[in-house]
Amino acid sequence: VTARVDVALVHYPVYNKEGAVVASAITNLDLHDIARAAKTFGVDTFHVVTPVTDQQQLFTEILDHWLHGAGAAYNEKRKEALTLVRLCDSIATLRATVRQKWGEVCVLATTAGERNDPIPYGAVRQRIAAGQPLLILFGTGWGLAEEAAAAADGFLPPIRGKGDYNHLSVRAAVAIILDRLLGEREGTGR
Numbered sequence: 001v002t003a004r005v006d007v008a009l010v011h012y013p014v015y016n017k018e019g020a021v022v023a024s025a026i027t028n029l030d031l032h033d034i035a036r037a038a039k040t041f042g043v044d045t046f047h048v049v050t051p052v053t054d055q056q057q058l059f060t061e062i063l064d065h066w067l068h069g070a071g072a073a074y075n076e077k078r079k080e081a082l083t084l085v086r087l088c089d090s091i092a093t094l095r096a097t098v099r100q101k102w103g104e105v106c107v108l109a110t111t112a113g114e115r116n117d118p119i120p121y122g123a124v125r126q127r128i129a130a131g132q133p134l135l136i137l138f139g140t141g142w143g144l145a146e147e148a149a150a151a152a153d154g155f156l157p158p159i160r161g162k163g164d165y166n167h168l169s170v171r172a173a174v175a176i177i178l179d180r181l182l183g184e185r186e187g188t189g190r
């Protein structure tokens, strides 16, 4: 069962350690782990956003290996998850692609930082259950640059732990957020 929910891992525009806007590098780890989380929670498509040509080529090589090459026979479950992954060159193209699929779509950005008026998880969960299409943007590097955030309609609240340490990997953040929005609630069967 799939929901009308897509996730995107944005490699540009993101911040680097110095706060400059850069394109970050695609990692194998992100593709595999986020694809598995997406498949587990019934996400429709996992978009990987990068405008950098050699990064796009790397993406194609990785996917090709696991979908059609030696990797496909080696690990069926990985292949199944990676069939959800698509390449996209910009956030503008991404928005247009998702809109073409579902019509008007709500785009929500994620961050570990505080933002004004984030949309509570419970409310977003209800919107999804009511059939509203949703696209969730995740950052790489040191997080989504302001222009990426500006392309969104709003923010999800930051995930909070117990202390000051607030440095989840994007892979962990995706899994936690998808569980909050799409995972089965204990004892409810839905």
Ligand code: SAM
Pocket: 110, 111, 112, 113, 137, 138, 139, 140, 141, 142, 143, 144, 157, 158, 159, 160, 166, 167, 168, 169, 170, 171, 173, 174
């Ligand atoms: N190099 C890091 C890695 O290995 O994952 C990339 C860090 S990247 C800035 C982390 C991304 O995960 C953020 O842009 C955001 O999308 C998400 N994220 C991390 N911590 C979060 C939190 N506490 N709440 C919501 N999203 C979070």
